[in-house]
Amino acid sequence: MSRLSVRKTYKLYIGGAFPRSESGRSYPVTSAKGDFLANASRASRKDARDAVVAARKAFPGWSGATAYNRGQILYRIAEMLEGRRAQFADELGGGKRAALEQVDATVDRLVWYAGWSDKIASVHGAANPVAGPYFNLSTPEPTGVVAVVAPADPLLGLVSVVAPAIVTGNTCVVVASEPSPLGAITLSEVLATSDLPGGVVNVLTGRQSELAPWLAAHMDVNAIDLTGVADADLALSCEQAAAENLKRVLRPAAAPDWAADPGIGRMTAFLETKTVWHPVGI
Amino acid sequence: MFEYAPAPESRDVVDLKSSYGLFINGEFVDGSGTPFKTVNPATEETLAEVATASSDDVDRAVQAARKAFGVWSALPGAERAKYLFRIARIIQERARELAVLESLDNGKPIRESRDVDVPLVAAHFFYYAGWADKLEYAGFGSAKPLGVAGQVIPWNFPLLMLAWKIAPALACGNTVVLKPAETTPLTALLFADICRQADLPPGVVNIVTGAGETGAAVVAHPDVNKVAFTGSTEVGRIIARTVAGTGKKLTLELGGKAANIVFDDAAVDQAVEGIVNGIFFNQGHVCCAGSRLLVQESIQEELLAALKRRLGTLRLGDPLDKNTDIGAINSAEQLAKIRRLSDLGESEGAERWSPACELPGKGFWFPPTLFTGVAQSHSVAREEIFGPVLSVLTFRTPAEAVEKANNTPYGLSAGVWTEKGSRILWMADRLRAGVVWANTFNKFDPASPFGGFKESGFGREGGRHGLEAYLEV
Known part of the structure; x- marks a missing residue:
């Protein structure tokens, strides 16, 4: 007699813990062929607010960590992901070889961003030669709490939007792909075991059309990435709501090619430039 | 305080016309809206009548800018640079005229318009002129311009804000439609004449005057590729909402409520000068003004006594008087x-406290004012007053100073006064503001990026960073 497998309960990831939605709601997730995979949590507005609180709480520590330390942790995420290569390929489904390639590309993307942590300031900062006896230096600083509406691509796409936001010191609240949210929760298990402080990445699953507007209008969210919003009306209403507290908005003109060289634009979109002046004298 | 004899700068250098038109496609033309009057705020005398651009006029200006964009963006960067260098030189040549006109129209002291505004304007054009043929080295990958930039600027630094907007836009190969504030249009119109003297191709710079409706027409125009605005956070929100979904590139430089933090080891006399410069420079009409003084509790009495003594020596009056x-x-x-x-x-x-201070009978005046016993919940600690009004709060520890300084939706600037280097850097790390002045305040330079965190807006003006707003990145 074959053994009955022990299935995983897919929950949310908030503040380093895995709670169910406080609303008690869930929705069925199916494979591309329509087979039942799991019941994912359908996050509520309260869950979204809790996630923002967790992200805000984690911000001083994460943004205050050394760039070297953040780079080490992103590299650690890559290591943990590599170790669960087969599991992620399984979850992705489809052809095994193609799935493994996706996982490998995701690991490589994390390693790429890990290396940026202590280089972005050199590339994006400046020593400014002002016309007077002043020391003057500009450095890139994280924007704060970033809401990330993740694209449909459940692993490479997801990591390609989360890694650039956090590597520079931001914390984030991620709305996972609505049809394929399970990879985001399994990725959360990787994050939870990679020395990433709780609250740096928070993951919500559920209805994008519910969650995105709440985050776009939340007054303690500093920026929003609308890459995953395919519905133009929804994206527009989110962009308009974001104006209320002047959130930085990232809304790519075209759907990005996740296999292409990402460039530094996704990092600089969520960076502020801080310029410090001091007189020179004896 | 002993008396000074009056030392007024002569108005003769300015040739004021009774009325001004719009500057579109290299020509001064009539506006189709109802003209408005611009007054000297120190005397309430009408200086001139100025045209109001209707949305049709704005459309003509955008069309002129669009047409000029082809020619201007195709010019070799080195040629664009030479136009900007020319403009910088003419600004220097006509510096006194610009300074007097700025003080007449705005009300700011001639000492500031002559020694701060106009020199910075010329420097800004010089700085960005030099970038025009070096854009591929700026680190933004592409060196492609965006197209037509619609720019709306405030009344506090009329000509300087014009320079901050126009110089980088032109250097990158964009053309512009700029709307100056309705209370201070005159130096922008004089700048139009400078463009003509420089033989700038028609349509590269267009100036449309008018009030909020004209600005809204510039921002909403479908053929504008880039919107740049400096002004209040309230209007900034409206603009962000208007621009949402259009794909137009947007930069906003909005309000502030900066903390100027003085520790117990600070050099008191220098700190007092910095506090005065921080909030009374330009009558406090400064978005990055140090309008919240956070003073360490142990030196509150000493510092406030010195500050009040200093405020008693400030001379309020005729903006054209050099003193x-x-x-x-x-x-x-x-x-x-x-x-x-x-x-x-x-x-x-x-x-509330103000020094004994006689206000002139005519014009718009407000004495330098201090508020003590201010709580963080008070309106004077939260709202941007944009005037010569300083709110004084206290703190005990550096952590408390950071907490209070950051307790605002704004994040434009901050000041720190202490003799301890490590503390300056510790504070600068934690202050959520785009500019941190340590043992100085209100310093500006074309090579230094300026702009805010949070609700003070986004994007930077000045320096290499200032190019990003005008390039396809």
Whole structure:
């Protein structure tokens, strides 16, 4: 007699813990062929607010960590992901070889961003030669709490939007792909075991059309990435709501090619430039 | 305080016309809206009548800019650079004329328009002129311009804000439609004449005057590729909402409520000068003004005594007098706002103080004002007053200073006064503001990026960073 497998309960990831939605709601997730995979949590507005609180709480520590330390942790995420290569390929489904390639590309993307942590300031900062006896230096600083509406691509796409936001010191609240949210929760298990402080990445699953507007209008969210919003009306209403507290908005003109060289634009979109002046004298 | 003999700068250098048109496609043309008057805020005398651009006029200006874009963006960068260098030189040649006109129209002391505004304007054009043929080295990958830039600027630094907008836009190969503020249009119109003297191709710079409706037409115009605005956070929100979904590139430089933090080891006399410069420079009409003084509790009495003594020596009066420290409030509307918020400060329980200070009978004036006993919840600690009004709060520890400084939706600037280097850097790390002045305040330079965190807006002006707003990145 074959053994009955022990299935995983897919929950949310908030503040380093895995709670169910406080609303008690869930929705069925199916494979591309329509087979039942799991019941994912359908996050509520309260869950979204809790996630923002967790992200805000984690911000001083994460943004205050050394760039070297953040780079080490992103590299650690890559290591943990590599170790669960087969599991992620399984979850992705489809052809095994193609799935493994996706996982490998995701690991490589994390390693790429890990290396940026202590280089972005050199590339994006400046020593400014002002016309007077002043020391003057500009450095890139994280924007704060970033809401990330993740694209449909459940692993490479997801990591390609989360890694650039956090590597520079931001914390984030991620709305996972609505049809394929399970990879985001399994990725959360990787994050939870990679020395990433709780609250740096928070993951919500559920209805994008519910969650995105709440985050776009939340007054303690500093920026929003609308890459995953395919519905133009929804994206527009989110962009308009974001104006209320002047959130930085990232809304790519075209759907990005996740296999292409990402460039530094996704990092600089969520960076502020801080310029410090001091007189020179004896 | 001993008396100074009057030392007024001559107005003769300025040739004021009775009326001004719009500057579109290299020509001064009539506007189709109802003209408005611009007044000297120090005397309430009408300086000139200025055209109002209707949305049709704005459309003509955008068309002229679009047509000029082809030619201008195709010019080799080195040629664009030479036009900008020319403009910088003419600004220097006509510096006194610009300074006097700025003080007449704005009310700021001639000492500031002559020694700060106009030199910075020329420097800004010089700085960005040099970038025009080096854009591929700026680190933004592409060196492609965006197209037509619609720019709306405020009344506090009329010509300087024009320079901050136009110089980088032109250097990158864009053409512009700029709307100056309705209370201070004159130096922008004089700048139009400077463009003509420089033989700048028609349509590269267009100036449309008018009030909010004209600005809204510039921002909403479908053929504008880039919107740049400096002004209030309130209007910034409206603009962000208008631009949402259009794909137009947007930069906003908005309000502030900066903390100027003085520790117990600071050099008191220098700190006092910095506090005065921080909030009374330009009558406090400065988005990055140090309007919240956070003073360490142990030196509160000593510092406030020195500050009050210093405020007693400030000279308020004729903006054209070379000894004037504090000029006129820019408009009756702004004066009413300052009065309303100051009265609110008193009624909410803060203690109000001003030095003995005689205000001229005509014009718009407000004395330098201090509020002590201010709580973080008071309106005078939260709202941008945009006038010569300083709110004083206290703190005990560096952590408390950071907490209070950051307790605002704004994040434009901050000041730190201490002799301890490590503490400066510790504070600078934690202050959520785009500019941190340590043992100095209100310093500006074309090579230094300026702009805010949070609700103070986004994007940077100045320096290499300032190019990003005008390039396809």
